[in-house]
Structures are given as C-alpha cells and as structure tokens.
Amino acid sequence: MRRPTVSGCAAALPRLTLLAALAVWLLSVSALPVPAQAQAGGEEAGVQVIRVTAEKFEFKPEKIVLTKGKPVVLELISLDRVHGFRCPGLGIRVDVAPNKVTRVPLTPDKAGSFPFVCDVFCGDGHDEMSGVIEVKE
Amino acid sequence: MNTMDRRGFLKVAGVGGALLLTYPGSGALAAAAGAGKGFSFVQFADTHVGYANPPVNPDASASLQKGVDWVNAMTPQPDFVVFTGDLTHTTDDPQERRRRLTEFKRIAGGLKPKAVYFLPGEHDAGLDWGEAYKEILGKTHYMFQHKGVHFLVIDNVSDPAASVGEAQLAWIAAELARIPKADPLVVLTHRPLFDLYPEWDWATKDADKVLALLEPHTNVTVLYGHIHQEHHHQSGHIGQHAGMSTAYLLPAPGSVPKKAPVPWDAAAPYKGMGLRIVQDDVAKPTPEFTEKPLAGM
Ligand SMILES: [Cu+2]
Numbered sequence: 540m541r542r543p544t545v546s547g548c549a550a551a552l553p554r555l556t557l558l559a560a561l562a563v564w565l566l567s568v569s570a571l572p573v574p575a576q577a578q579a580g581g582e583e584a585g586v587q588v589i590r591v592t593a594e595k596f597e598f599k600p601e602k603i604v605l606t607k608g609k610p611v612v613l614e615l616i617s618l619d620r621v622h623g624f625r626c627p628g629l630g631i632r633v634d635v636a637p638n639k640v641t642r643v644p645l646t647p648d649k650a651g652s653f654p655f656v657c658d659v660f661c662g663d664g665h666d667e668m669s670g671v672i673e674v675k676e
Numbered sequence: 677m678n679t680m681d682r683r684g685f686l687k688v689a690g691v692g693g694a695l696l697l698t699y700p701g702s703g704a705l706a707a708a709a710g711a712g713k714g715f716s717f718v719q720f721a722d723t724h725v726g727y728a729n730p731p732v733n734p735d736a737s738a739s740l741q742k743g744v745d746w747v748n749a750m751t752p753q754p755d756f757v758v759f760t761g762d763l764t765h766t767t768d769d770p771q772e773r774r775r776r777l778t779e780f781k782r783i784a785g786g787l788k789p790k791a792v793y794f795l796p797g798e799h800d801a802g803l804d805w806g807e808a809y810k811e812i813l814g815k816t817h818y819m820f821q822h823k824g825v826h827f828l829v830i831d832n833v834s835d836p837a838a839s840v841g842e843a844q845l846a847w848i849a850a851e852l853a854r855i856p857k858a859d860p861l862v863v864l865t866h867r868p869l870f871d872l873y874p875e876w877d878w879a880t881k882d883a884d885k886v887l888a889l890l891e892p893h894t895n896v897t898v899l900y901g902h903i904h905q906e907h908h909h910q911s912g913h914i915g916q917h918a919g920m921s922t923a924y925l926l927p928a929p930g931s932v933p934k935k936a937p938v939p940w941d942a943a944a945p946y947k948g949m950g951l952r953i954v955q956d957d958v959a960k961p962t963p964e965f966t967e968k969p970l971a972g973m
C-alpha cells in the first residue's frame with residue numbers, strides 16, 4: 540500500500556514556501572465568517588475554498604459549515620488510499636484519491652444538515668468514516 | 677427451543693419477533709404442477725468471523741456457532757443454508773483475511789445441511805477484489821436451482837465502490853434470458869439493490885441497472901444483509917428483505933448521527949441478532965419469512 544503524498548511532499552518543499560503557505564492560509568481563514576478550525580483552504584476570486592482531507596478512517600474537517608446561496612469549492616484529497624465522498628443530500632459523489640486534488644464547486648440552495656460518507660470500502664473503520672455539511676440560512 | 681417441527685414452525689411464525697409476509701401481484705403462477713414441493717432454507721447474514729469487540733460482541737465466531745447449532749437441531753432440517761456476505765470481518769492483512777475465511781468455512785462446515793451457498797460482503801472481498809474469497813470459497817456470483825425456484829447470486833461488493841459492474845450485468849442478463857418470466861426467482865446479495873440510506877453507504881451504485889433486468893420477471897424476491905437488522909422494502913413488484921446479523925446490531929437508518937454498532941446489552945444478550953428461516957414453494961409467488969432471534973436459541 541502506498542503511504543505517500545501530502546506529508547511526504549510537504550517535507551520536500553523548501554521551508555520558505557511552507558511558511559509562506561502557512562501565512563496565506565492564516566490570512567484567508569482569519570478573514571472568514573466561519574469557525575477557523577472547521578474551514579481551511581483559502582479564497583479564489585471571492586469564492587471560499589475548503590480543503591478536506593480523507594484518510595483511514597476519517598475526514599478532516601468532519602463538519603463543514605456553509606452558508607445557503609454562498610458558493611464554495613471543496614478541495615478533496617486523500618492522505619493514504621482511494622476513498623469516496625458521497626453527500627446524497629447535496630448530490631455530491633466523487634472519488635478522493637491520493638496525489639490528486641478533486642475540486643467540487645458547490646452553492647448550497649437549501650439550509651440543513653447533510654451527512655456525507657466514504658463510499659469506497661477502505662478497511663476496518665470504513666463503516667464509521669463519515670461527516671456532515673451544515674448549511675446555515 | 678432446540679427442535680422445531682412443522683407445527684412449531686407455524687406457531688413461531690405467528691408470534692413476537694417473527695414475521696410472515698405475503699405479497700400481492702403474483703399474476704399467473706408458473707409451474708403450478710410443482711405444487712406441494714414446498715421447502716425451507718435458512719439465511720445467515722453478516723456473521724463477521726474475526727470480529728472481537730467486547731463492548732459489542734466479544735466473539736462473533738461463538739454467535740455464529742450458536743446459530744449453526746440451532747439449525748442443526750431443526751426438525752425438519754432445511755434443504756439448504758445461504759450466507760449473504762460479511763462472512764468475516766475485514767482486515768488489512770491478506771494472511772489474516774485467509775485465516776478468517778478458513779475459520780468461517782470450518783464453522784459453516786459443521787452445518788448438518790450439506791448444501792450451503794455463500795456470497796461475499798465488502799468485509800470479505802472489498803480490499804482485494806475478492807481474491808482471497810475466491811481462493812477459499814469459490815465464485816462470487818452464480819446461479820442455482822432448487823425444486824423449481826431459481827436463485828441468482830449477485831456480487832455487489834468485490835468492487836470497493838459497490839458496483840455490480842458491466843461484466844456481471846451482462847452475465848445476469850444472459851442468465852435471466854434463460855428463465856421463464858413467471859418462474860419464482862430469489863436474488864441473494866449483500867447490499868440492498870436500492871438506495872436504502874446512501875448517507876450510511878447502504879446502497880448499490882448500479883442497483884437501477886440490476887432492477888431493470890429483474891423487472892420483466894413477475895415473481896422476484898431479494899434477500900440481502902449488510903445493514904445488520906431486519907428491513908423490508910418494495911421496489912415495485914420486487915420485495916427486498918434484509919435479515920439480522922449474528923454478530924452485531926446496527927441502528928435504524930438515520931436514527932443516530934453516526935453509524936456504529938449497538939453495544940452489547942448484558943440484560944438482553946444477543947439483542948437484535950438472529951437468522952432467518954425462509955419457507956419457499958415453486959407454486960407460490962413469494963417466500964414466507966420467519967426472523968429467528970439468537971436470544972431465543
Ligand atoms: Cu473509506
């Protein structure tokens with residue numbers, strides 16, 4: 540099994556780049572009207588980007604808070620093997636692979652609580668690999 | 677209760693925990709000439725050999741053995757036994773996976789009825805596309821007949837993304853083309869062939885394609901597992917019925933924020949665990965079920 544990517548890549552990056560990335564990340568999350576610990580990623584042309592990682596056997600963040608009518612982009616990446624990301628209530632279904640960022644543009648058109656789940660069997664603990672998207676009015 | 681004669685069966689079928697179901701819409705019965713050829717079989721679901729989690733079930737093999745012993749004491753004996761997947765609990769270790777499948781096979785080998793049919797769950801086959809399963813237990817999809825009733829075994833788990841897949845769909849289409857449309861047909865599989873609750877991964881991705889192939893057949897019953905509880909659903913004229921696990925109970929769909937096994941209840945051991953007796957007859961459009969709790973065994 541490959542155990543690659545994000546951490547490995549990050550270790551190889553020059554230290555400065557890392558610091559710069561961290562600074563950009565801190566700026567972007569501090570400007571957001573949502574809890575910082577639940578939202579990371581950044582902002583592109585006014586659209587919030589939310590980075591979601593998948594690894595055996597959890598999503599981070601587990602709870603994603605969005606606002607109805609406000610466009611965002613989910614950036615999904617796996618830290619170990621292929622997982623799935625399925626959120627039936629919002630009509631999302633994608634594979635989440637290592638070494639690859641899967642972008643899901645999303646403008647929630649209804650408020651509510653929408654569970655998501657890993658739908659690619661990934662081992663012991665797969666059955667509990669899930670989270671929720673909370674959409675506020 | 678250790679033995680069960682026919683009268684006992686009928687009595688059991690009428691009381692708590694048990695359920696008898698009949699469905700409308702049978703139309704003309706095929707093979708009425710086969711009347712009187714009734715038979716019974718037993719469905720085990722989600723036996724999860726290798727699962728050992730004291731707060732939930734300290735020993736899944738022991739629960740399976742309890743079910744096997746009970747079946748062995750049935751009078752009359754069922755004609756055969758089916759296991760609808762998650763025979764073992766998953767492991768990343770290919771050697772341990774083989775050990776668990778072999779352990780399962782050993783326990784199932786202790787069944788008195790010698791006709792025993794298996795199919796995989798994602799715990800058995802989802803991490804290696806069924807490789808170990810096929811080595812130890814054989815094919816993951818196949819067809820068999822019993823006293824005029826057709827049984828179609830479908831694999832919706834070897835693909836970790838839970839698709840039946842185009843190759844198997846083509847095989848199903850070819851098999852079904854050989855069967856008269858009104859003949860009774862029982863489908864055995866692991867996952868529901870409908871979106872029961874995809875929020876908990878209780879679905880099969882291409883279930884619609886399977887149902888489209890089954891649609892022209894007038895007497896179809898689907899028996900499956902995966903959700904670790906009894907559940908009944910109609911997809912048009914096709915009844916889909918999940919049976920209890922012998923290993924652990926899962927909560928009702930969407931009833932709790934996070935899907936997790938229901939803890940072992942010392943005051944009510946084996947609560948929600950069990951197996952199913954199916955009474956079938958070529959002259960009847962659909963089988964009848966008795967859900968048998970392990971607790972009463
Ligand atoms: Cu997973």
Ligand SMILES: [Fe+2]
Pocket residue numbers: 722762797799902903904
């Ligand atoms: Fe299971």
